[in-house]
Amino acid sequence: MTYCVGLRIDRGLVFVSDTRTNAGVDDVAIFKKMHCWTRPGERVLVLLSAGNLATTQAVVSLLNERTKAPEERSATMLEVPSLYQAAKLVGDTVKEVIRQTAPEGQNADAFGASFILGGQIKGMEPRLFLIYPEGNFIEAGDDTPFFQIGETKYGKPILVRAHDAKMSFEETVKLLLVSFDSTLKSNLSVGMPLDLIFYERDTYAVSLERRIEADDPYFKAISDGWSSALKDAFRSLPDFSA
Amino acid sequence: MTYCVGLRIDRGLVFVSDTRTNAGVDDVAIFKKMHCWTRPGERVLVLLSAGNLATTQAVVSLLNERTKAPEERSATMLEVPSLYQAAKLVGDTVKEVIRQTAPEGQNADAFGASFILGGQIKGMEPRLFLIYPEGNFIEAGDDTPFFQIGETKYGKPILVRAHDAKMSFEETVKLLLVSFDSTLKSNLSVGMPLDLIFYERDTYAVSLERRIEADDPYFKAISDGWSSALKDAFRSLPDFSA
Numbered sequence: 476m477t478y479c480v481g482l483r484i485d486r487g488l489v490f491v492s493d494t495r496t497n498a499g500v501d502d503v504a505i506f507k508k509m510h511c512w513t514r515p516g517e518r519v520l521v522l523l524s525a526g527n528l529a530t531t532q533a534v535v536s537l538l539n540e541r542t543k544a545p546e547e548r549s550a551t552m553l554e555v556p557s558l559y560q561a562a563k564l565v566g567d568t569v570k571e572v573i574r575q576t577a578p579e580g581q582n583a584d585a586f587g588a589s590f591i592l593g594g595q596i597k598g599m600e601p602r603l604f605l606i607y608p609e610g611n612f613i614e615a616g617d618d619t620p621f622f623q624i625g626e627t628k629y630g631k632p633i634l635v636r637a638h639d640a641k642m643s644f645e646e647t648v649k650l651l652l653v654s655f656d657s658t659l660k661s662n663l664s665v666g667m668p669l670d671l672i673f674y675e676r677d678t679y680a681v682s683l684e685r686r687i688e689a690d691d692p693y694f695k696a697i698s699d700g701w702s703s704a705l706k707d708a709f710r711s712l713p714d715f716s717a
Numbered sequence: 718m719t720y721c722v723g724l725r726i727d728r729g730l731v732f733v734s735d736t737r738t739n740a741g742v743d744d745v746a747i748f749k750k751m752h753c754w755t756r757p758g759e760r761v762l763v764l765l766s767a768g769n770l771a772t773t774q775a776v777v778s779l780l781n782e783r784t785k786a787p788e789e790r791s792a793t794m795l796e797v798p799s800l801y802q803a804a805k806l807v808g809d810t811v812k813e814v815i816r817q818t819a820p821e822g823q824n825a826d827a828f829g830a831s832f833i834l835g836g837q838i839k840g841m842e843p844r845l846f847l848i849y850p851e852g853n854f855i856e857a858g859d860d861t862p863f864f865q866i867g868e869t870k871y872g873k874p875i876l877v878r879a880h881d882a883k884m885s886f887e888e889t890v891k892l893l894l895v896s897f898d899s900t901l902k903s904n905l906s907v908g909m910p911l912d913l914i915f916y917e918r919d920t921y922a923v924s925l926e927r928r929i930e931a932d933d934p935y936f937k938a939i940s941d942g943w944s945s946a947l948k949d950a951f952r953s954l955p956d957f958s959a
Contacts, residue, residue, distance in 0.1 A: 629873070632902065649951075653954070713942070717927070
């Protein structure tokens with residue numbers, strides 16, 4: 476499993492992904508699930524991936540190969556004219572990979588992968604997409620300004636309750652780390668370290684990129700603090716009386 | 718979907734179940750998922766069910782039919798000598814129902830159902846079991862003194878963090894209602910009203926049985942209070958600094 480979140484705030488976009496992959500509990504490894512394409516001053520695109528690792532790596536390889544040999548390719552992540560076209564490129568690529576892997580017909584269950592794509596291209600607004608294994612995609616709006624992929628359930632309630640578009644970047648990272656902490660505590664297939672990217676709107680450069688290790692002092696403060704804050708919150712409610 | 722929890726505390730056993738069944742979002746209904754067998758002064762057994770409604774109703778019908786015509790039946794919920802035998806009876810019955818429904822072999826995916834069974838029979842300790850669609854079962858211990866069936870993920874983190882065997886009954890109901898509130902807010906297929914039973918150890922009678930409607934004042938106090946307590950808890954944590 477995997478847990479990745481992309482979240483839109485007024486100030487920009489924040490992305491966090493875990494790094495654990497597993498093919499059974501006795502076959503775990505660390506792989507980066509966050510990929511970034513930048514042309515400074517013109518565009519930043521961030522891709523988070525969940526699902527079959529062979530599929531997601533093939534998709535990213537194909538996207539990168541296209542980046543490397545532009546004269547032989549018609550579309551690349553650095554050349555697509557819009558975020559919409561970038562989402563379509565990722566969707567077409569994942570469909571192509573799954574079709575090649577399962578030649579008898581697309582088998583999204585076994586080889587499936589989903590993606591969160593966000594970023595900004597000069598002259599346009601920051602945008603955030605969720606791309607399905609079938610290759611189609613949806614865009615985040617004001618009512619639901621975040622997407623989750625992988626193990627989404629444990630970390631969702633706090634996102635729904637505490638998200639606010641006017642949040643600072645610093646509060647947003649706190650919110651995402653609380654959401655990740657709940658997920659990490661409940662599902663062994665989601666694991667540290669985490670990767671974090673903050674993109675501030677209209678800068679066309681990554682504002683902050685950070686790997687958060689298991690012993691990161693801020694992450695430990697959030698993880699321990701959230702446990703005791705939750706218990707205090709629970710204690711503050713009135714007991715049942717029959 | 719469904720959400721049911723059975724939880725063991727030092728004082729006894731507490732059970733809560735939702736009542737929503739659905740065969741698609743346009744085909745929802747209210748059915749009780751909590752069944753109770755009592756022989757006052759000698760035994761109390763409570764059964765919570767999740768899964769295919771035809772299967773769970775058939776299981777309860779078979780268990781009740783056996784109760785009604787004991788001279789033709791070898792085992793009944795009111796006659797089994799132990800909770801272990803009661804769990805085995807439920808397990809055998811669900812296997813039998815699934816076998817009859819899917820004659821080509823047991824298809825637990827389509828017709829599956831799982832159960833939480835708890836109670837006490839005179840001379841023995843209160844016990845709590847989780848019964849799988851395959852008919853086998855496990856018993857709650859001191860380390861994991863609760864079982865959930867149905868949509869278990871949203872409501873699990875608070876149970877894990879706040880449970881304490883020394884809790885009063887009144888605190889336990891508060892904990893279970895917080896867990897149900899998180900689940901109700903996140904999964905439309907879990908719905909009000911809720912059914913609640915408290916069994917106090919060594920009484921061999923149901924101490925409290927209550928249906929909690931959507932407009933129940935205590936449930937509303939918990940639901941509203943938990944939202945704001947969570948937000949306060951979140952605000953109390955330090956913001957990230959890059």
